[in-house]
Structure formats: C-alpha cells, structure tokens
Amino acid sequence: MLLVLRVSSAPMKTVSFLSLRNLLVLSLLCGLRLPAQQQTPVRNVVLVMTDGMRWQEIFRGADETLLTPENYYNKRDVAPLKQQFLAATAEERRRKLMPFFWEHFGSTGFIFGDQDAGSTASVTNGKNFSYPGYSETLTGHPDPRIDSNDDKPNPNLTVLAWLNHTPKFKGSVAAFGAWHTIANAVNAEKCGCVDNAAYDPLVISPMPPALAVLNAVKRDSPREWDDETFDAPTFYTAAEYVKAKKPHVLYISLGETDEWAHAGNYGEYLLSANRADQYLKQLWDLLQSMPEYRDSTALIFTTDHGRGTVGKAWQTHGEKTPESKDIFIAVSAPGMNGNGVQKNVALVTQSQVAATLARFLGEDWKTAEPAAGAPLPLK
Ligand SMILES: [Zn+2]
Numbered sequence: 001m002l003l004v005l006r007v008s009s010a011p012m013k014t015v016s017f018l019s020l021r022n023l024l025v026l027s028l029l030c031g032l033r034l035p036a037q038q039q040t041p042v043r044n045v046v047l048v049m050t051d052g053m054r055w056q057e058i059f060r061g062a063d064e065t066l067l068t069p070e071n072y073y074n075k076r077d078v079a080p081l082k083q084q085f086l087a088a089t090a091e092e093r094r095r096k097l098m099p100f101f102w103e104h105f106g107s108t109g110f111i112f113g114d115q116d117a118g119s120t121a122s123v124t125n126g127k128n129f130s131y132p133g134y135s136e137t138l139t140g141h142p143d144p145r146i147d148s149n150d151d152k153p154n155p156n157l158t159v160l161a162w163l164n165h166t167p168k169f170k171g172s173v174a175a176f177g178a179w180h181t182i183a184n185a186v187n188a189e190k191c192g193c194v195d196n197a198a199y200d201p202l203v204i205s206p207m208p209p210a211l212a213v214l215n216a217v218k219r220d221s222p223r224e225w226d227d228e229t230f231d232a233p234t235f236y237t238a239a240e241y242v243k244a245k246k247p248h249v250l251y252i253s254l255g256e257t258d259e260w261a262h263a264g265n266y267g268e269y270l271l272s273a274n275r276a277d278q279y280l281k282q283l284w285d286l287l288q289s290m291p292e293y294r295d296s297t298a299l300i301f302t303t304d305h306g307r308g309t310v311g312k313a314w315q316t317h318g319e320k321t322p323e324s325k326d327i328f329i330a331v332s333a334p335g336m337n338g339n340g341v342q343k344n345v346a347l348v349t350q351s352q353v354a355a356t357l358a359r360f361l362g363e364d365w366k367t368a369e370p371a372a373g374a375p376l377p378l379k
Pocket residue numbers: 052129130258259262317
C-alpha cells in the first residue's frame with residue numbers, strides 16, 4: 001500500500017515517469033494487491049431467478065397492508081411474520097426480508113429496478129408472464145411465438161446453449177428449474193447441457209448419495225403443483241451438482257414466489273422470498289469454499305416478471321397488468337464497484353441479461369445473436 005500511496009500523491013511528472021506497466025510490476029514485486037478486477041478474472045457465472053418476485057418487496061420489504069391473516073393460509077396467525085419482516089423503514093424491512101441480497105449486492109454490486117431511487121428495469125416481451133420472460137432472459141430478445149406458458153421446446157438458441165457449444169464451456173453448463181417448463185425454455189436438445197426440472201430425477205455418474213435422496217423426495221412428496229416442485233429440492237439438487245461437477249455456467253430457477261402470490265398467500269410469498277435469499281447465501285458460501293469458484297464467480301439474480309400493485313393485483317400479472325412488466329436485476333462480480341442500488345439511471349431491460357452473462361465470461365452474445373440486448377451498463 002505504501003508504494004501506491006506515495007506514487008498516487010506524487011507530482012504528475014513522477015507518475016508519468018513510472019509507466020503504468022512499471023507500476024504494476026513494482027506493486028507485484030512488493031506483494032501489493034491490485035484492484036481485484038485485475039487480479040481475478042471471472043471464470044464462472046451463476047444466474048438465479050425467482051419467479052414473479054416483485055421489485056416492491058425487494059426494495060421496500062414486506063408490505064404491512066398485505067400481511068393479514070386472510071393472506072396467510074386463510075387466517076393463520078401473522079404475528080410471527082410481522083415480527084420477522086416488519087420494521088419502521090424500507091431499508092430495515094428489505095434487509096429483514098433478504099439479508100444476503102443486501103449484504104452481497106448492496107455495497108459493490110449493481111442493483112437495477114428501484115423505482116423509488118429513479119431506476120426502472122422492465123421486460124420487453126409485452127406479455128409479463130413466465131415463459132416469455134424466461135425466454136427473453138435466456139436469449140436476450142422477445143419472441144412473439146412464445147405467447148403461452150405451454151410446456152414446449154424453445155425454438156430459440158439460448159445463451160446457455162451457445163456457451164455449451166463453445167470449446168471453452170462445452171459440458172460445463174447446467175440448468176435447474178422448479179417449474180417443468182424451465183427445461184423446455186432452456187431446450188435440452190439444443191443445449192446439450194444438464195437441464196433438470198420439476199419432479200424429474202437427476203442421475204449423474206458417480207451418483208452422490210444426497211442426490212439419490214433428493215430424487216426420492218421429489219418422487220414421494222405430495223404435489224401442490226403438478227408441474228412444479230417446491231424450491232427446496234430444486235435448490236439442493238443444483239447444489240449437489242455443483243459439488244460433484246463444478247459447472248462454469250449455472251442456472252437455477254425457483255418458482256414458489258409466483259405460486260404463493262397467485263394463491264393469495266402473501267405470508268408464504270414472503271417466506272419463499274426469504275428462503276430464496278437463504279439459498280443464495282448457501283450457494284455463495286458453497287462457491288466461496290471451492291477453489292474452482294472462489295473469488296472468480298459472477299452472480300446474477302433477477303425475476304421473469306413483476307406483479308400488479310392496486311388492490312388484489314399483487315396476486316397477478318400479465319398483459320392486463322401493465323405494471324407487472326417491471327422487474328429487478330442484481331449483478332455482482334469480483335472487483336466490481338457498483339455501489340448497490342443504481343440511482344437516477346436509464347431504463348434497463350430483461351433482454352440485457354443474456355449478453356451480460358456472456359460478457360462476464362469474455363464472450364460476446366450480442367454479436368452471435370444481434371437481436372439480443374446489449375450487456376448492462378456496469379460502470
Ligand atoms: Zn405467474
């Protein structure tokens with residue numbers, strides 16, 4: 001540090017005499033730490049989505065007016081949830097709801113979509129529901145052919161599939177979804193990657209014992225939704241896969257936030273958002289414990305669509321709920337200095353996520369797929 005401090009406070013001519021290259025060599029020789037961006041290139045990217053999570057709860061925390069017994073399993077006691085999630089200010093409430101999110105992205109990451117701070121993030125597909133949103137996220141562009149949530153293969157190439165066809169990332173891409181349609185949004189055939197969703201078992205070689213138990217849990221559990229598991233088996237299946245196969249590109253899609261909101265169960269919607277945050281933390285701690293990922297992994301956390309705002313509209317979304325186009329997008333990477341919430345910035349869109357993901361790995365998705373949005377402005 002001493003050398004850097006002395007040089008940076010030296011007269012300009014001294015700085016120009018010591019060229020940047022010499023400075024770098026000198027600082028390396030002296031064991032000084034360069035900015036992390038220069039130290040540790042990103043080698044891995046993890047994209048996590050939780051379905052239909054509103055930007056309102058991300059930035060303002062739990063909404064007290066919605067946290068009523070009627071909105072929690074039809075008259076369950078909400079006192080414990082009020083204790084857990086309510087507080088006087090939006091900042092306190094959001095940290096109670098998603099503590100890891102705020103610790104991780106809040107200081108050095110980039111968080112888009114806080115409309116109270118002058119930042120809006122939106123989908124561009126005009127549909128404001130799931131499959132169009134997943135396809136836009138994974139391909140970087142809307143596709144009018146994807147106009148339903150029907151469980152059909154995505155006709156488009158996703159950035160995940162494209163990466164899995166590069167020599168650098170072949171065999172090192174894996175996708176996990178709680179909702180079965182996620183497998184088709186990724187399109188296993190086009191991707192050639194691990195693409196596991198809903199109640200489908202995952203079999204790999206060698207087979208980790210924990211994965212066999214997770215397959216049994218998926219098979220034997222009651223099915224609240226016939227095409228979607230709870231988030232837990234999906235998350236832990238992905239975590240076991242990470243431990244066993246160490247993919248460079250990992251996609252995890254959680255679904256409970258959307259399902260509980262549609263059911264009018266605001267209490268469980270909050271709890272599932274809080275669980276998603278705990279999964280992010282568990283995943284991050286796991287990655288940081290592994291040399292393949294430590295300090296070399298970018299993380300992106302976002303959602304497929306927003307939800308309504310007025311009256312009971314928080315439960316729903318779609319073309320008839322225009323405000324449900326609005327989402328949040330959070331990104332982090334080693335050495336990033338984003339200052340957390342972006343304030344008074346231009347609109348960003350879901351179509352920018354795919355190229356952002358690729359850029360972290362040094363790849364240019366927008367050139368490969370010109371219809372895709374540009375990488376997010378991370379400066
Ligand atoms: Zn939905």
